Each structure stands twice: as C-alpha cells, then as structure tokens.
Amino acid sequence: MIENTRTFDHACGVILIIGIAAVCFPIYYAFIAASMPPGSERDAAKLIPGPALFQNLEAAWINRDLGRQLFNSLIMAAGITVGKLFVSILSAFAIVYFRFRFRMIAFYAIFITLMLPIEVRIGPTYSVAANILDPVISLSHVTGLNALISMILGRDFSISAEWSLLDSYPGLILPLIASATGTFLFRQFFMTIPPELCEAAQLDGAGPIRFLWSILLPMSRTPLAALSVIVFIYGWNQYLWPLLITTDPAMTTALIGIAKSLPSSDAEAPWSITMAGALIVTFPPVLVVLVLQRWFVRGLVESEK
Numbered sequence: 001m002i003e004n005t006r007t008f009d010h011a012c013g014v015i016l017i018i019g020i021a022a023v024c025f026p027i028y029y030a031f032i033a034a035s036m037p038p039g040s041e042r043d044a045a046k047l048i049p050g051p052a053l054f055q056n057l058e059a060a061w062i063n064r065d066l067g068r069q070l071f072n073s074l075i076m077a078a079g080i081t082v083g084k085l086f087v088s089i090l091s092a093f094a095i096v097y098f099r100f101r102f103r104m105i106a107f108y109a110i111f112i113t114l115m116l117p118i119e120v121r122i123g124p125t126y127s128v129a130a131n132i133l134d135p136v137i138s139l140s141h142v143t144g145l146n147a148l149i150s151m152i153l154g155r156d157f158s159i160s161a162e163w164s165l166l167d168s169y170p171g172l173i174l175p176l177i178a179s180a181t182g183t184f185l186f187r188q189f190f191m192t193i194p195p196e197l198c199e200a201a202q203l204d205g206a207g208p209i210r211f212l213w214s215i216l217l218p219m220s221r222t223p224l225a226a227l228s229v230i231v232f233i234y235g236w237n238q239y240l241w242p243l244l245i246t247t248d249p250a251m252t253t254a255l256i257g258i259a260k261s262l263p264s265s266d267a268e269a270p271w272s273i274t275m276a277g278a279l280i281v282t283f284p285p286v287l288v289v290l291v292l293q294r295w296f297v298r299g300l301v302e303s304e305k
Contacts, residue, residue, distance in 0.1 A: 060277035080235035088182030225295030
C-alpha cells in the first residue's frame with residue numbers, strides 16, 4: 001500500500017499542473033493567433049491577445065461558409081450518436097436477455113471488430129456506400145439468378161440497380177453507427193442488473209420492449225450520458241470518412257472546411273482567420289462536455305466499479 005505523504009501529494013500536483021499546461025497551452029496559443037491581424041502571424045511569438053479576434057471570427061464565419069459546415073458536422077455527430085446508442089443498446093439487450101444459439105459467438109464477433117477501425121475497412125465501406133444495392137447484384141450473379149431468369153424469359157436478363165449514399169447525410173452517418181465498444185459497455189452494465197428484476201417484470205406482464213423502455217433505459221441514464229459524450233466527440237472529429245464520401249461543397253463538414261481553407265501551394269496561409277475558424281469548430285464539443293460533465297464523470301466512475 002502506498003503511503004499518502006505530503007511529498008507524494010506535491011509530486012502528483014506538479015505532474016497534474018504540467019499535464020494541464022501541456023493540454024491548454026496549444027489552445028491558448030490558437031486563441032492568441034486568432035486574435036492577431038492577418039499577415040502578422042510570422043512576427044515574434046506573443047503570449048498576449050491581439051486586437052483582431054472578433055474581426056477574424058467574423059471573417060472565418062462569413063468567408064468560409066462555416067455556418068453550413070458546422071450544421072453538417074452537427075447533423076453527422078448527432079446522427080452517429082443516436083445511431084450508435086440505438087444499435088449498442090439493442091445489441092447488448094439481445095445478448096444479455098435472449099437465449100439463442102451462438103449467442104456468445106455473436107458477441108465475440110462484434111467484439112473482434114474493435115480491431116478493425118474505419119481506416120482498415122475504408123475501401124469496402126466506400127464501395128457499399130457508392131451503391132448500396134451492389135451486394136444484391138453480385139449475389140444474383142454468384143447464385144446464377146440472372147442465368148435462370150434469362151433461361152425462363154428466353155433472352156438476356158441482368159439485374160441492375162443503383163442507390164448511392166455519396167454526398168448525403170445517410171452516407172456520412174450509417175457506415176459509422178456500429179459500435180462494438182458501446183455494445184460491450186451496455187452488456188457489462190446490463191449484467192449487473194439483478195435477474196429478479198426481469199422476472200418481476202415478466203410476472204407483471206411486461207414484454208421485452210416494455211422491460212427495456214420502462215426499466216432498463218431509466219436505469220441506464222448515466223452510462224447513456226457518458227457514452228453520448230464520447231460518441232459525439234468521435235463523430236465530430238471524423239475527418240477521413242467525410243473527406244472520402246463528400247465532394248459536394250454543400251456537404252462539407254467543419255473539419256474538412258478548415259483543412260480546405262489552407263492553400264495547397266506555397267502561398268501564404270491566412271493563419272489568423274484559420275485559427276479563428278478552428279476556435280469556432282472547437283466550441284460545440286466543448287459545450288457538450290461542459291453540459292454533460294456531471295453525468296459523464298459519474299458514468300466513468302460507475303463503469304469502473
């Protein structure tokens with residue numbers, strides 16, 4: 001057992017202060033850069049805010065179409081959050097409370113997908129999103145359905161259909177709503193609920209959906225809030241998938257807009273306006289964390305018990 005001495009407390013405090021400084025200083029320096037007049041970014045490094053903060057914020061908002069991009073990011077992050085929570089809760093509920101063959105195999109198959117991030121499956125995911133009916137068409141060729149129909153009709157027949165999710169909100173959201181982490185967390189939480197509670201609900205005539213809606217979900221408010229914060233930030237910070245699936249400027253997300261605002265050549269970048277845009281983009285996830293901070297911390301603490 002580690003003795004709680006004053007020296008140890010001071011050392012922990014120093015380490016904590018260093019960690020806070022390492023996290024906060026880049027944000028503070030971005031604030032300083034955003035307050036400098038355009039063209040003065042290469043001057044000597046300053047730690048005092050300049051006079052042009054609101055001017056740069058207005059320029060970033062108007063000239064970069066940042067309002068539309070923030071709206072797209074908000075729709076994407078909110079959709080991913082709702083989708084992940086919905087899929088995770090139903091998956092965990094089925095694994096814990098339903099007894100069916102290969103139940104644990106299904107759970108382990110979901111759990112294994114933790115080793116397959118979006119960057120690994122980006123190619124197949126894009127192919128499916130480009131034409132969501134393509135697997136059906138491929139299956140018709142593999143099973144010989146086209147040849148059978150051609151033989152019946154006496155002429156060549158081929159199934160062809162196209163349904164693209166490119167440049168659309170469903171394309172931004174649907175491929176990212178599966179969540180092995182959320183399924184695992186809710187499974188662990190549901191397993192801590194006494195089975196007598198489920199038996200009592202059954203005796204009162206409650207079906208599975210009623211038990212989930214009236215009993216489990218109210219008891220899951222804390223892990224729901226904690227996971228909502230994590231998933232919202234995950235959706236807000238998505239870069240690779242929106243960059244790949246969207247080509248229409250009207251569907252550009254905020255992070256992609258900030259990246260595209262930088263010149264690709266050797267031209268001087270308007271860093272003060274770019275940093276002002278970065279501050280605006282940072283505000284929504286910070287606001288979500290501040291609003292749900294109490295539930296977020298409680299959910300993390302209870303998940304460790």
